[in-house]
Amino acid sequence: MLKINNLNAKIDKKIILNNFSLNINPGEVHAIMGPNGSGKSTLSNILSGKKGYDVTGEILYENKNLFELETEERAHKGIFLAFQYPLEIPGVNTNIFLKTSLNAIRRANGEKELDAIEFLNLVKEKAKNLKFEEEKLNRQLNVGFSGGEKKKNEILQMSILNPKLSILDETDSGLDIDALRIVADGVNSLRKKNNSFLIITHYQRLLDYIKPDFVHVLINGKIIKSGGPELALELEKKGYENFN
Amino acid sequence: MREQLVTDFDKIISDSNFSKKDIELKRISLDKFIEDGFPTKKKEDWKFLDINRAIEKNIGELDFYNDYSFQNKIDTSYFVKGLEHNKIVFINGRIEKIDFKSEDSNKIEIIEESNLSNKFNNINSLINLNNAFANKNYKINVKENYSLKKPLIVYHLTSNKIYKKNINLRLDFKLESNSSLRLIDYFEDDSKDNFINIFYNFDLEKDSSLKNYKIDHKDNKNVKYSFNNIDQKENSISETFILSSGSSFFKNEVNCDLNGKYSSAFVNGIFKLEDFKNHEIKTNINHLTENTKSYQLIKSVLGEGSKAAYQGKISVNSIAQKTDGYQLSKCILLDKTSEFNAKPELEIYADDVKCSHGSASGSLNEDSIFYLMSRGINYEQAKELLINGFLLDVIEKITDSETKNLIKNTLGLKE
Numbered sequence: 001m002l003k004i005n006n007l008n009a010k011i012d013k014k015i016i017l018n019n020f021s022l023n024i025n026p027g028e029v030h031a032i033m034g035p036n037g038s039g040k041s042t043l044s045n046i047l048s049g050k051k052g053y054d055v056t057g058e059i060l061y062e063n064k065n066l067f068e069l070e071t072e073e074r075a076h077k078g079i080f081l082a083f084q085y086p087l088e089i090p091g092v093n094t095n096i097f098l099k100t101s102l103n104a105i106r107r108a109n110g111e112k113e114l115d116a117i118e119f120l121n122l123v124k125e126k127a128k129n130l131k132f133e134e135e136k137l138n139r140q141l142n143v144g145f146s147g148g149e150k151k152k153n154e155i156l157q158m159s160i161l162n163p164k165l166s167i168l169d170e171t172d173s174g175l176d177i178d179a180l181r182i183v184a185d186g187v188n189s190l191r192k193k194n195n196s197f198l199i200i201t202h203y204q205r206l207l208d209y210i211k212p213d214f215v216h217v218l219i220n221g222k223i224i225k226s227g228g229p230e231l232a233l234e235l236e237k238k239g240y241e242n243f244n
Numbered sequence: 245m246r247e248q249l250v251t252d253f254d255k256i257i258s259d260s261n262f263s264k265k266d267i268e269l270k271r272i273s274l275d276k277f278i279e280d281g282f283p284t285k286k287k288e289d290w291k292f293l294d295i296n297r298a299i300e301k302n303i304g305e306l307d308f309y310n311d312y313s314f315q316n317k318i319d320t321s322y323f324v325k326g327l328e329h330n331k332i333v334f335i336n337g338r339i340e341k342i343d344f345k346s347e348d349s350n351k352i353e354i355i356e357e358s359n360l361s362n363k364f365n366n367i368n369s370l371i372n373l374n375n376a377f378a379n380k381n382y383k384i385n386v387k388e389n390y391s392l393k394k395p396l397i398v399y400h401l402t403s404n405k406i407y408k409k410n411i412n413l414r415l416d417f418k419l420e421s422n423s424s425l426r427l428i429d430y431f432e433d434d435s436k437d438n439f440i441n442i443f444y445n446f447d448l449e450k451d452s453s454l455k456n457y458k459i460d461h462k463d464n465k466n467v468k469y470s471f472n473n474i475d476q477k478e479n480s481i482s483e484t485f486i487l488s489s490g491s492s493f494f495k496n497e498v499n500c501d502l503n504g505k506y507s508s509a510f511v512n513g514i515f516k517l518e519d520f521k522n523h524e525i526k527t528n529i530n531h532l533t534e535n536t537k538s539y540q541l542i543k544s545v546l547g548e549g550s551k552a553a554y555q556g557k558i559s560v561n562s563i564a565q566k567t568d569g570y571q572l573s574k575c576i577l578l579d580k581t582s583e584f585n586a587k588p589e590l591e592i593y594a595d596d597v598k599c600s601h602g603s604a605s606g607s608l609n610e611d612s613i614f615y616l617m618s619r620g621i622n623y624e625q626a627k628e629l630l631i632n633g634f635l636l637d638v639i640e641k642i643t644d645s646e647t648k649n650l651i652k653n654t655l656g657l658k659e
């Protein structure tokens with residue numbers, strides 16, 4: 001599904017990703033763990049098509065060159081990024097945004113757009129599963145939402161859009177244990193044969209709830225070690241400083 | 245220009261039946277205009293929108309005479325649909341229709357004024373031009389305790405029959421005590437290269453309420469100036485909203501004299517400009533007595549080559565204690581060639597007042613665009629969502645819900 005070969009990324013001559021390679025097959029859950037500043041968000045941004053990086057190397061998504069796709073086309077083809085810091089968008093109603101987004105993706109895939117009622121029914125159901133207060137969806141997007149609500153809103157969007165490749169950039173940080181469980185349930189309910197996940201996290205905690213197939217340790221823009229779920233526990237014990 | 249002005253003026257005088265006194269007053273205004281000419285940017289108040297140059301460059305020689313002996317056919321397809329309303333229809337400056345069918349006829353008085361007053365001499369040279377050339381002067385009087393059931397839409401329609409013409413319009417409104425009027429100025433131009441000069445005077449008596457919404461949305465290559473003078477007595481409210489978008493050049497000026505205690509003035513507006521348009525809103529809010537309030541919010545979205553300016557002045561007289569004055573402008577520059585100028589001015593001579601002003605401009609937030617695009621929304625649509633979101637709070641300031649919907653529809657904002 002996703003093949004990253006020797007990806008290098010720079011901003012203003014500063015190297016952020018350094019010969020980064022990763023291979024994700026359909027249905028797999030990969031976790032990337034790394035200290036602050038190791039390049040985790042940069043990787044997520046590049047996968048979603050954010051501009052402003054000096055990039056070399058190759059990224060294949062469903063065997064096609066990802067760099068040829070604009071950000072919105074990547075979303076149409078099933079890539080979803082849950083942002084580490086979801087943005088506040090004043091004046092844009094959350095429901096209208098969600099509907100615009102869902103219908104843009106459906107349209108691009110030749111599917112029928114949902115009308116207002118179909119959409120509201122879908123949102124209702126998903127919001128309920130995530131224990132997301134429905135009333136919040138009539139507010140401006142993320143404006144005045146707490147940190148936890150913003151993160152949940154990302155997972156709500158993910159569950160509505162039903163992506164093939166979901167990238168979760170530190171979705172767990174700032175969540176209390178209840179919220180963490182709800183978020184994990186949301187992710188687990190989307191785990192299917194063809195859906196893949198790239199879960200970026202700082203702590204091992206989330207991985208108690210979402211069992212990854214692979215764990216990678218990212219330091220200074222480079223994967224220094226890969227393994228199974230046990231690697232996360234080892235990392236938790238030793239800390240990043242003593243890990244080599 | 246001088247000869248043109250004099251011959252055109254004589255033609256207008258011979259066409260109409262002004263009293264001797266009026267003709268005299270008009271001639272004084274004409275002479276004053278001839279002396280001053282169109283305002284240039286050398287004048288402080290005109291430094292952002294040099295109307296003299298706009299006319300020279302975009303129109304050239306103007307013709308000041310319009311033959312109003314023939315009626316124009318009204319194309320009713322221009323009328324706003326889905327909103328029952330009263331109408332005044334101007335076509336090419338000629339008043340074609342006055343219709344207050346929705347109202348109690350004895351509660352509204354329409355007077356064709358014959359006696360000009362010299363109260364408005366020398367406000368600026370464009371008002372002098374208007375005084376000299378406006379061929380009719382209607383006064384609309386809303387009687388005591390009467391609230392118009394429906395809004396009044398003044399249609400400012402132009403057709404391609406006029407070209408390189410100067411048109412001067414004048415309306416006077418008196419809102420007697422405890423009366424109210426919703427007035428929408430709706431501009432639809434099918435002409436180009438004309439200079440349209442509009443002067444409204446409002447007298448708001450005790451407890452009256454005026455809402456004036458100006459909608460200039462359709463693209464056109466005319467130059468426009470509009471001046472609202474609003475005189476407010478005790479506990480009266482004026483709300484002005486300006487959607488400044490369609491014309492090549494448009495300067496809207498609002499002068500509010502808050503003469504009565506507890507009177508308040510709200511001036512809000514939007515500049516939505518593209519293609520080298522140049523617009524301005526200039527306000528003068530004069531707090532002349534105690535306990536008066538003013539509030540202003542202007543939001544701008546400026547595309548390639550366009551320029552907008554907001555000159556907002558709040559003056560507080562030495563006896564005007566407990567004044568509350570606020571103004572804010574925010575701008576999104578969509579292009580490096582677009583420009584926004586804010587010139588707030590506070591002139592405060594009383595000590596117990598609360599006044600503030602602020603201004604901010606910047607470009608569209610790229611991170612926000614990326615966020616929206618990462619959800620499958622294309623760049624154009626993401627931009628539109630952000631712009632509409634940015635404009636939402638100023639639109640929400642419109643207190644008349646019918647007009648708010650009309651303006652939302654005009655801007656293509658969906659619910």
Ligand SMILES: Nc1ncnc2c1ncn2[C@@H]1O[C@H](COP(=O)(O)OP(=O)(O)O)[C@@H](O)[C@H]1O
Pocket residue numbers: 011014016034035036037038039040041042043
């Ligand atoms: N826009 C940027 N400009 C300059 N440096 C950046 C920018 N974005 C990230 N960096 C730098 O790149 C490194 C990696 O950042 P990031 O990908 O956000 O790390 P992480 O998400 O792992 O904490 C950091 O040193 C950060 O300062």
Ligand SMILES: [Mg+2]
Pocket residue numbers: 040041042084169170
């Ligand atoms: Mg990060």
